[in-house]
Amino acid sequence: MTLTVGYIGLGIMGKSMARNIMKAGYPVVVHNRSRHSVNELVAEGAIEAHSPAEVAGQVDIVFTNLPDSPDVELVALGTQGILEGGQEGLIYVDNSTIKPATTRYVGEKLAEKGITMLDAPVSGGDVGALNGTLTIMVGGPEDALKKVQPVLEAIGKTITHVGGLGDGQIAKAANQIMVAAQMVALGELLILAQKAGANPEKVVEAIRGGAAGCWTLENKPQRLFTGNRQPGFKAYMQAKDLGIVMDTAKEYGIPLPSAAVHTQLFNAMLEMGMRDLDNSAVLGVIEKLAGTELEI
Numbered sequence: 001m002t003l004t005v006g007y008i009g010l011g012i013m014g015k016s017m018a019r020n021i022m023k024a025g026y027p028v029v030v031h032n033r034s035r036h037s038v039n040e041l042v043a044e045g046a047i048e049a050h051s052p053a054e055v056a057g058q059v060d061i062v063f064t065n066l067p068d069s070p071d072v073e074l075v076a077l078g079t080q081g082i083l084e085g086g087q088e089g090l091i092y093v094d095n096s097t098i099k100p101a102t103t104r105y106v107g108e109k110l111a112e113k114g115i116t117m118l119d120a121p122v123s124g125g126d127v128g129a130l131n132g133t134l135t136i137m138v139g140g141p142e143d144a145l146k147k148v149q150p151v152l153e154a155i156g157k158t159i160t161h162v163g164g165l166g167d168g169q170i171a172k173a174a175n176q177i178m179v180a181a182q183m184v185a186l187g188e189l190l191i192l193a194q195k196a197g198a199n200p201e202k203v204v205e206a207i208r209g210g211a212a213g214c215w216t217l218e219n220k221p222q223r224l225f226t227g228n229r230q231p232g233f234k235a236y237m238q239a240k241d242l243g244i245v246m247d248t249a250k251e252y253g254i255p256l257p258s259a260a261v262h263t264q265l266f267n268a269m270l271e272m273g274m275r276d277l278d279n280s281a282v283l284g285v286i287e288k289l290a291g292t293e294l295e296i
Helices: 012-023 035-043 052-056 069-077 100-111 125-131 142-152 167-195 200-207 215-219 221-225 235-252 257-271 279-290
Strands: 005-008 028-031 061-064 091-094 116-119 134-139 156-163
Touching (some): 005 052, 012 035, 012 125, 061 069, 061 142, 069 100, 091 100, 100 116, 116 142, 125 134, 134 142, 156 167, 167 221, 167 257, 167 279, 200 221
Parallel strands (some): 005 028, 091 116, 134 156
Antiparallel strands (some): 116 134
């Protein structure tokens, strides 16, 4: 029997992920606050729903991909939410990046009605969402993961069961520590190269195959060299994720000195009016501090 899948939250990432689930042959019911993405997917064969409850009431698995912890709590537990519309046996998979504590609270409330929750935040950006090659970090019951694994394989290339509910979000917080460090380091090395008299493009070419090699060096420099600072992954979302990192660190008494500095730099992006640019555009903060701009 083919599973029917719901997808709520059709932003840059969610729309591509829902589309890839459709391409894999699953009937998909979609809902989003803005109608454009819904209309686009309906034209491609998706089924429209007008509330999270309406989605949850007609599917076997419901996914969400939402901006922040309060959004997930509202969609899952609020009026006309997943809890209201879902029946016992429904599996809820959250692709959002939110606080681990929120995940665990929402999961406990849903479990009272027999709804199982998996937290499954993703990494890989808009390119990974488009190509179905995301990295997915899963927390929650293993038997539920086995049921949704074929659907996850339509959106991701690397799927790892990290542990219990909330552990996927802890893995994503760790991921965002590394992502922020790479974006800041990229900005610093480009400005260092230019100001010290070297060609930044040649410097990237020289170092990307050595110990400095990473996803960021493979995917971001060429966009910056052509003047493209559009998302991608928006700076305000990176700042939000770093807020989750710092809140979690505070909760457990963990010092994160470099992550704290990177959080300040991304918050500076927002203050400088760059909230909707790509997270690699943190380069703009380094440019401001250095008194120069990357030459393109």
